[in-house]
Amino acid sequence: MINIGGELTLPPLAEAVVDLDAIAHNTRVLASLTGADLLAVVKADAFGHGFLEVARTTLNAGARWLGVTSQAEALTLRAAGIGAPVLSWLHAPDEDFGPAIAAGVDLSVASVAHLRGVAAAAGRVGRRAEVHLKADTGLSRNGATDADWPELVRLARANELLGRIRVRGVWSHLAGGETSGDPRDDVQLRRFERALELARDGGLTPEIRHLANSAGLVGLPESHFDLVRVGIALYGPEPRADRQVGLRPAMTLRSRVILTKRVPAGTGISYGHDYVAPAATTLALVPVGYADGIPRIVAGRGEVWIGGRRCPIAGRVTMDQVVVDVGDLPVRTGDEVLLFGDGGRGEPVVSDWAGWAGTNPHEIFTGIGARVARRYLPVRSEQQNTGRERVHV
Template structure:
């Protein structure tokens, strides 16, 4: 953090670190194109600035979950290829076709809707067919694949669609050696072979998410889709830390202490008095809570760096604030309390908060709410996008 007077709380986003992470991840898959996944507002980091930074670092594709995210990128002038994959009936298919967004199709209903949109728009839709190779979420089941392939080829012959991609998603790539990884790759290759044997000529075939990009080179195919790793967070502690892969966390969340006061022994702290002071001490008030995305499940365990020392959330994390026991130290009101960051100044990381809350680091960064301002470091574009 750089300001001498901190706001209540803020999230500092290091775009130089994000660019470096993209370059590092590209080196892990040097023969594959790179899709920067920026869904969920860039995993909480800010979709548009992060998309631009990733493209500057060599990404050629940008991936989103929802069509609204994809259309927001286009409205902001973000170039490159944009793909979105989470569609529901009646979605903005025509708008996506007109914005040159690659749309994912997992079943016949979606193919019908996108071909109707292409007719209405008077232009060819770019379509990527998703295979369910074992994840059990979206995607076409192997037994339904022939019907979808045949229908897509008919639509392509009519000039309504161009099949630009064949793709799938792993279930357990974050668990090294999990048998489903090989199983899904085998199914994916079989479904690719069928589609190509029928005449599909896709630009890209892809299945590799962050952990597969880092640890399953045989899954790289034509394109990789890093998400959480691009933001410098390990997809799984089991496969390694960010530092193990040459990645740096991009987000730092810090607040300014709103109160520092003396408290006697046996003084209750926060709702329910789940914490009482064991001895006379000082209490610091961190003005951020679950209304800002700080997980309530980390009550009593969430770590914070204040004056060079780790402190722990004392008692319940409330909607707007929580307390740390300062152990008699007396930092000034307004002193910086770092909730998490890169870890190289001794501060906690998102992974530390994930362990404290019994969740994953993905959730920690993504849940940081909209009332926490994002402050971008090393942003190369003028204007505000957040």
């Protein structure tokens, strides 16, 4: 329900139903695939699933760490009373790192400039910073290059001796990993091992080495090391096309019909009349659009579940609404519309939407807008903890 001004409560036009039991199940499944600790990636509002709800659920189900991109996200976890280890990894070098250091948040350091900023902030707040040095092993995104790595190691060790930082971890990120036999995996593994060797030679003794993402966890055991970072797999999509591990989709996106009308053959529908009814048909109006995360590009491809079967989106997706061609189905105002779910009834799943939009499930999840209400189904399983985790919630 949506509360307006603390007085009037209205039912939402659309809602994302998040099954926390599925999140817990996925966490346990992923933890069972490795002897390493699990870091649950909850950045971007837990991929649109709900930041604090997912963080607490994953910790209770076996995750040992949480991963975020920003100090703001990390400090929100701390303000909510979550004391588990948190790694924050995307920063400008001139940020004030003091709040994160004071809150006991681990910080990724990807360059000499970042290291200097963190060390200076540690001096100001009077607390040693816990850092993870990031090596660029082939993603060519964040992290120090092979050429810059020796200087980063040297400066890190110098600041350790001054008591400003401790290099708790060394890490990198896989560029491939979605299928078996990707030659980039071997290259990155060799480069990561070389970065670790140079760190040890430089006097560093990181206790945590981490490289694997969701795909690496499922299909590249050599990449597990001490910690694996799982993002998209927590939320249900299988991270590798060639191996299914029994993950459960955690989100159902649903709305309802707010208008129906019967139109004759030849009726043009939505802007530009890109879609013309091939026969007399019933149209159902659904109050979700691109402002809610429905990609415009799915016009002519996308389907929803309505009236017991899949029906096509008719014409262009607009800001607030889509039109669905339901043919001769007896669809009425108020009927449920499933945009995606777990596929159990034949409805589309998030991977269908990713395919129609030419993107990945990550973008579909994170694009679901603030107008879409979130509703949470609780953890139902008796077995929540793996027995080897320490829970800090």
